[in-house]
Amino acid sequence: MTxxxxxxxxxxxxxxxxxxxxxxxxxxxxxxxxxxxxxxxVQPCLxxxxxxxxxASATYVRMKQNRSKKAGIGSVSVVLPAETTTEQLVAELxxxxxxxxxxxxxxxxxxxxxxxxxxxxxxIAPAKDVDGVTMHSFAAMAFxxxxxxxxxxxxxxxxxxxxxxxxxxxxxxxxxxxxxxxxPAGMLLLASNATVTYTHSRTRGLPELVRQADVxxxxxxxxxxVRGDWLKPGAVVVDAGYNEGNVGDVHxxxxxxxxxxxxxxxxxxxxxxxxxxxxxxxxAAEAQTARR
Amino acid sequence: MTxxxxxxxxxxxxxxxxxxxxxxxxxxxxxxxxxxxxxxxVQPCLxxxxxxxxxASATYVRMKQNRSKKAGIGSVSVVLPAETTTEQLVAELxxxxxxxxxxxxxxxxxxxxxxxxxxxxxxIAPAKDVDGVTMHSFAAMAFxxxxxxxxxxxxxxxxxxxxxxxxxxxxxxxxxxxxxxxxPAGMLLLASNATVTYTHSRTRGLPELVRQADVxxxxxxxxxxVRGDWLKPGAVVVDAGYNEGNVGDVHxxxxxxxxxxxxxxxxxxxxxxxxxxxxxxxxAAEAQTARR
Numbered sequence: 234m235t236x237x238x239x240x241x242x243x244x245x246x247x248x249x250x251x252x253x254x255x256x257x258x259x260x261x262x263x264x265x266x267x268x269x270x271x272x273x274x275v276q277p278c279l280x281x282x283x284x285x286x287x288x289a290s291a292t293y294v295r296m297k298q299n300r301s302k303k304a305g306i307g308s309v310s311v312v313l314p315a316e317t318t319t320e321q322l323v324a325e326l327x328x329x330x331x332x333x334x335x336x337x338x339x340x341x342x343x344x345x346x347x348x349x350x351x352x353x354x355x356x357i358a359p360a361k362d363v364d365g366v367t368m369h370s371f372a373a374m375a376f377x378x379x380x381x382x383x384x385x386x387x388x389x390x391x392x393x394x395x396x397x398x399x400x401x402x403x404x405x406x407x408x409x410x411x412x413x414x415x416x417p418a419g420m421l422l423l424a425s426n427a428t429v430t431y432t433h434s435r436t437r438g439l440p441e442l443v444r445q446a447d448v449x450x451x452x453x454x455x456x457x458x459v460r461g462d463w464l465k466p467g468a469v470v471v472d473a474g475y476n477e478g479n480v481g482d483v484h485x486x487x488x489x490x491x492x493x494x495x496x497x498x499x500x501x502x503x504x505x506x507x508x509x510x511x512x513x514x515x516x517a518a519e520a521q522t523a524r525r
Numbered sequence: 526m527t528x529x530x531x532x533x534x535x536x537x538x539x540x541x542x543x544x545x546x547x548x549x550x551x552x553x554x555x556x557x558x559x560x561x562x563x564x565x566x567v568q569p570c571l572x573x574x575x576x577x578x579x580x581a582s583a584t585y586v587r588m589k590q591n592r593s594k595k596a597g598i599g600s601v602s603v604v605l606p607a608e609t610t611t612e613q614l615v616a617e618l619x620x621x622x623x624x625x626x627x628x629x630x631x632x633x634x635x636x637x638x639x640x641x642x643x644x645x646x647x648x649i650a651p652a653k654d655v656d657g658v659t660m661h662s663f664a665a666m667a668f669x670x671x672x673x674x675x676x677x678x679x680x681x682x683x684x685x686x687x688x689x690x691x692x693x694x695x696x697x698x699x700x701x702x703x704x705x706x707x708x709p710a711g712m713l714l715l716a717s718n719a720t721v722t723y724t725h726s727r728t729r730g731l732p733e734l735v736r737q738a739d740v741x742x743x744x745x746x747x748x749x750x751v752r753g754d755w756l757k758p759g760a761v762v763v764d765a766g767y768n769e770g771n772v773g774d775v776h777x778x779x780x781x782x783x784x785x786x787x788x789x790x791x792x793x794x795x796x797x798x799x800x801x802x803x804x805x806x807x808x809a810a811e812a813q814t815a816r817r
Contacts, residue, residue: 351668351670368660368661368664368665368668368670369660369661369664371664371667371668372660372661372663372664372667373660375663375664375667375704375708376643376660376663376704376708378643378660401727402727402728402729404729404734410715412667412668416667416668419723423702423723423725426725426727428722428723428724428725428727428728428729428734429722429723430720430721430722430723431711431715431720431721431722432720433715433718433720435693435694435718435720436694436720437694437696437720442696442720
């Protein structure tokens with residue numbers, strides 16, 4: 234006779250969808266790319282660099298090139314063999330950094346083990362670092378200086394902004410501390426006046442810490458890692474994970490019963506990442522063209 | 526008739542003293558400076574740059590020069606008028622960055638309001654950034670890359686290490702988020718595998734957050750700001766504040782009744798900061814001499 238209207242069985246979280254917002258961003262970037270080309274004859278150009286033959290990485294690169302093309306952004310594709318050395322990769326990235334026809338450079342990661350990834354990233358000129366992987370871009374994000382942003386963290390912030398999530402004074406807990414995801418995400422949240430806790434594999438009492446969060450950013454790369462009972466009711470949950478089988482880092486079904494806003498996987502953070510990459514490629518092209 | 530043996534009236538915190546450790550560090554740096562000079566004829570040289578006539582800043586600079594001298598480190602003193610422009614200061618720092626006789630550069634801060642402090646800091650060559658203020662140095666600390674450290678955060682880490690404070694898995698709460706103190710302190714603690722919470726003026730419920738901390742770093746510049754009842758019993762408390770009248774950011778008397786380790790003010794963090802400055806000046810001189 235009893236009807237189950239309890240929160241336990243009702244999905245309550247509003248999905249924080251990136252798809253439409255990303256499409257808008259890409260449309261605007263495409264419009265700016267067209268204007269730049271009309272005015273100066275310069276087409277924004279993204280160079281993608283892929284080392285080795287990992288099929289998933291190849292798919293990502295192809296997708297980014299297709300999206301670029303649709304947005305009127307040219308692309309140059311560099312594919313290097315799996316046995317490429319750090320020196321060879323650095324030389325290639327240096328060449329692209331110096332090539333005036335290239336405005337943005339994306340090094341698809343991860344790179345093969347023999348390569349010093351940091352050395353490779355640092356060979357990208359900061360002005361062309363449209364994926365936001367250099368030390369310069371990181372420090373610029375941390376210090377509120379002009380610069381290009383890491384695409385996933387930058388996309389997350391745009392999504393939070395679009396959904397009017399109040400960040401000033403909010404407690405944001407970031408799960409994961411990678412140089413291009415967790416660390417810059419925390420710095421951007423801090424720049425938005427959130428209180429920021431960085432958690433990671435060595436953190437003790439992670440569920441209790443996450444339970445304090447007004448905003449959770451999961452960037453750990455473990456499927457369904459964050460459970461529903463780790464969340465404070467009403468929390469805003471950003472799932473930056475993208476694991477095999479389209480599974481995020483957050484247990485979506487459980488989280489949806491507790492969170493107020495939750496990014497879907499796919500269709501949440503992913504499209505925002507690519508949209509920011511394209512937007513920043515046009516930003517970089519405009520800046521480099523104006524400078525001549 | 527009752528005797529008061531309660532914890533309330535007993536100072537329990539062990540003082541975490543920087544003076545002796547700093548003296549050891551300076552003695553080792555002096556020894557290395559002497560060896561470098563004997564072997565190559567090159568004396569490590571620190572350039573200090575002071576803009577304006579703030580008496581406190583002048584005193585700090587003089588103290589750093591005196592300590593340098595005692596350690597066998599040469600110094601070059603540049604004093605610029607209060608009305609110096611950003612362009613003039615950048616030009617001076619660029620000149621020092623290019624001067625092969627100068628191995629380390631310290632720009633005393635704060636600088637007068639009309640100057641873009643970040644632009645000035647960035648004119649310091651990363652190899653000579655012995656005070657650890659550049660974006661490059663910050664990102665290197667954050668990413669565990671080789672580089673010079675911000676002196677106060679770097680000194681704090683050395684002190685925690687000397688007192689065998691376990692950091693891996695510990696929860697460190699940093700109060701304050703300045704680019705040369707709070708932010709890099711948090712990144713160094715994170716690199717030591719602590720869980721790190723950044724708190725600041727916009728943080729809500731600061732006492733409750735601080736009460737969770739195994740390690741507290743107070744870097745806020747407000748006398749006696751952190752009270753005893755904000756601390757978890759047994760917490761390790763680092764007071765990086767140095768306010769008028771030798772008063773730290775932590776209420777020392779109250780904190781001593783609760784903390785297990787507590788830095789005195791003065792004699793805690795301060796001497797470590799200067800010791801690291803001198804040590805890094807010798808590091809820089811060695812690196813620059815080896816490179817020739």
